[in-house]
Amino acid sequence: MLNKSTLPVLLLFFCCLTAQAQSAKDFHTWAATPPMGWNSWDCFGPTVTEAEVKANADYMAEHLKAYGWNYIVVDIRWYVQNDKAHGYNEKDPAYVIDEYGRFLPAENRFPSAAGGKGFKLLADYIHSKGLKFGIHIMRGIPVEAVRRNLPVKGTGVTAGDIYSEKDQCRWLKDMYTIVPGKTGAQEYYNSLFELYASWGLDFVKVDDLSSPIYFEQEVEMIRKAIDRTGRKIVLSTSPGETPIAHAAHVQQHANMWRTVGDFWDNWKQLKEHFAVFERWNKWRAPGAYPDGDMLPLGHIGIRAERGDPRMAAFTKDEHYTLMTLWCIFKSPLMFGGHLPDNDPFTLSLLTNRNVLKVLHESTNNKPLFRDEEKAAWVAEERGTGARYLAVFNLAEQQAPVPVDLEALGFASSCEVTDLWSGKALGKFSGAFSPAINPHGAGLYRITGL
CATH class of the missing domain: 2.60.40.1180 (Golgi alpha-mannosidase II)
Known part of the structure; x- marks a missing residue:
C-alpha cells in the first residue's frame, strides 16, 4: 500500500519518464517523412561557395519544392579558406575559428559570413525561399582549438582539458575526440549548437560519428545539445555502415544514419544496396531512417573527391533502379548533383508524384x-x-x-x-x-x- 510520503516521489518519477518519452517523440516528428534535399559533396567536395549554394537553392525553390524537396546542405570543410578539389588540403589548411574553438565559414568562399555573422545570412536567404538549411560537421573538437588552448564557452576549462588523440578520424585530421564525462565536454557541444541555432540551422550531418567506430556517448552529447537549443535541427549521422549492433541506439537518438560508405555512380555499389537495405529494413521507424547515402545523380564530380566532371554514369535503367529502391525502402533522398545543370530526364526522376508518394506514405515496406x-x-x-x-x-x-x-x-x-x-x-x-x-x-x- 502506498503512503502519503511515497506519492510525491512516484509522481516525480512518472513525470520524468513522460518527459523523456515526449522528448524522443518530439525530435522524431521533425522528420515525419524521409528528408529530401541537396548536398554539395558529390559535385563540389570541400570547396563549395556561397554563390553555388544559392544557385542550387534557387533551382530547388523553383523546380522541386512543390514535390517535397526542401533541404540545402553545405557539406564538409566550409571553414577552410584554401581547400582543394578531388581530395583535401591537409598540408597547410587555413582554418577559420572563433575564440571558443568553434569553426566559422571561410569568408572568401561565403562572403555573407563577414563580421562574425557565420551562416546566418545564407540561412536567411534559404529560408526566404521556403527551404531549410543544413551543414556538415566533424565529430569532436578542432585540433586547432587544442593547439591554441582556446576556452570552452561558459566554463573555466579549455579545449586542452576535454580532448583525446585516441580514435582520431582516420581519413581527415581536423578534429580530436571529445572525452565524455570531462568537465566542459557537454558544454562544448552545447556552445556549438547554440551557435548553429543562432544561424537558423535546420539540419546537421555529423561525420566520423557512426563508422567504423560508433561513438555512443558523443551521439548522446550531440542529441542533448540539439534538444537544449529548442530548435528543430534534424540529426544525420555519418559515415556508414553504422554497426548494426548499435541500430537501436542510433534509432533512438538520430533522425537518419548511414548504411554504407560513400556511394558513387556505379552498378556494383548500387547492387550492394539490396542486401544492405534488407539488413536495415527492420530498424526504420517514423522519424528515424536508415540512409542509403546521397544520390550521385545529375552533374557530379565538378570539384568532388572522386572522378572528373560528368553526368552520372548510371544507365537510364540504373537511374530507375536507384530511385525505385530508395523510395520503396523509404531512405532519405539527398541529391548530389549541381541542380541547375539537370537535364529533363534527371528532373523527371525527382518530380514524379506517384513515385514520391511511395516514399512519403507507404507502410509495412519489406523485401x-x-x-x-x-x-x-x-x-x-x-x-x-x-x-x-x-x-x-x-x-x-x-x-x-x-x-x-x-x-x-x-x-x-x-x-x-x-x-x-x-x-x-x-x-x-x-x-x-x-x-x-x-x-x-x-x-x-x-x-x-
Missing part, C-alpha cells in the same frame, strides 16, 4: 524475394488495401520478374498501374510478370477488383 538475377519489394498504401510493388532485374539481359499476386493478398483479379509512366496496365490474376530491362526496375500500384 519479397531476391536472388542473383531478380528482386522485389512490397509495401502497403495506407487505408486503401492497395499494394505497392517494386521489381528489379539484376541480370545483364532483359527478363520477366514474375510475382505471385495471391501472395500479395489478391486471390482474384486486380488492376495494375505503372507508377513511373502513370499508365494503367490492365487486369491481372494469378501472376504479374513485367519484362524489365537489364539493371532496371518497375514500380506499380496494385488494387483489387
Whole structure:
C-alpha cells in the first residue's frame, strides 16, 4: 500500500519518464517523412561557395519544392579558406575559428559570413525561399582549438582539458575526440549548437560519428545539445555502415544514419544496396531512417573527391533502379548533383508524384524475394488495401520478374498501374510478370477488383 510520503516521489518519477518519452517523440516528428534535399559533396567536395549554394537553392525553390524537396546542405570543410578539389588540403589548411574553438565559414568562399555573422545570412536567404538549411560537421573538437588552448564557452576549462588523440578520424585530421564525462565536454557541444541555432540551422550531418567506430556517448552529447537549443535541427549521422549492433541506439537518438560508405555512380555499389537495405529494413521507424547515402545523380564530380566532371554514369535503367529502391525502402533522398545543370530526364526522376508518394506514405515496406538475377519489394498504401510493388532485374539481359499476386493478398483479379509512366496496365490474376530491362526496375500500384 502506498503512503502519503511515497506519492510525491512516484509522481516525480512518472513525470520524468513522460518527459523523456515526449522528448524522443518530439525530435522524431521533425522528420515525419524521409528528408529530401541537396548536398554539395558529390559535385563540389570541400570547396563549395556561397554563390553555388544559392544557385542550387534557387533551382530547388523553383523546380522541386512543390514535390517535397526542401533541404540545402553545405557539406564538409566550409571553414577552410584554401581547400582543394578531388581530395583535401591537409598540408597547410587555413582554418577559420572563433575564440571558443568553434569553426566559422571561410569568408572568401561565403562572403555573407563577414563580421562574425557565420551562416546566418545564407540561412536567411534559404529560408526566404521556403527551404531549410543544413551543414556538415566533424565529430569532436578542432585540433586547432587544442593547439591554441582556446576556452570552452561558459566554463573555466579549455579545449586542452576535454580532448583525446585516441580514435582520431582516420581519413581527415581536423578534429580530436571529445572525452565524455570531462568537465566542459557537454558544454562544448552545447556552445556549438547554440551557435548553429543562432544561424537558423535546420539540419546537421555529423561525420566520423557512426563508422567504423560508433561513438555512443558523443551521439548522446550531440542529441542533448540539439534538444537544449529548442530548435528543430534534424540529426544525420555519418559515415556508414553504422554497426548494426548499435541500430537501436542510433534509432533512438538520430533522425537518419548511414548504411554504407560513400556511394558513387556505379552498378556494383548500387547492387550492394539490396542486401544492405534488407539488413536495415527492420530498424526504420517514423522519424528515424536508415540512409542509403546521397544520390550521385545529375552533374557530379565538378570539384568532388572522386572522378572528373560528368553526368552520372548510371544507365537510364540504373537511374530507375536507384530511385525505385530508395523510395520503396523509404531512405532519405539527398541529391548530389549541381541542380541547375539537370537535364529533363534527371528532373523527371525527382518530380514524379506517384513515385514520391511511395516514399512519403507507404507502410509495412519489406523485401519479397531476391536472388542473383531478380528482386522485389512490397509495401502497403495506407487505408486503401492497395499494394505497392517494386521489381528489379539484376541480370545483364532483359527478363520477366514474375510475382505471385495471391501472395500479395489478391486471390482474384486486380488492376495494375505503372507508377513511373502513370499508365494503367490492365487486369491481372494469378501472376504479374513485367519484362524489365537489364539493371532496371518497375514500380506499380496494385488494387483489387
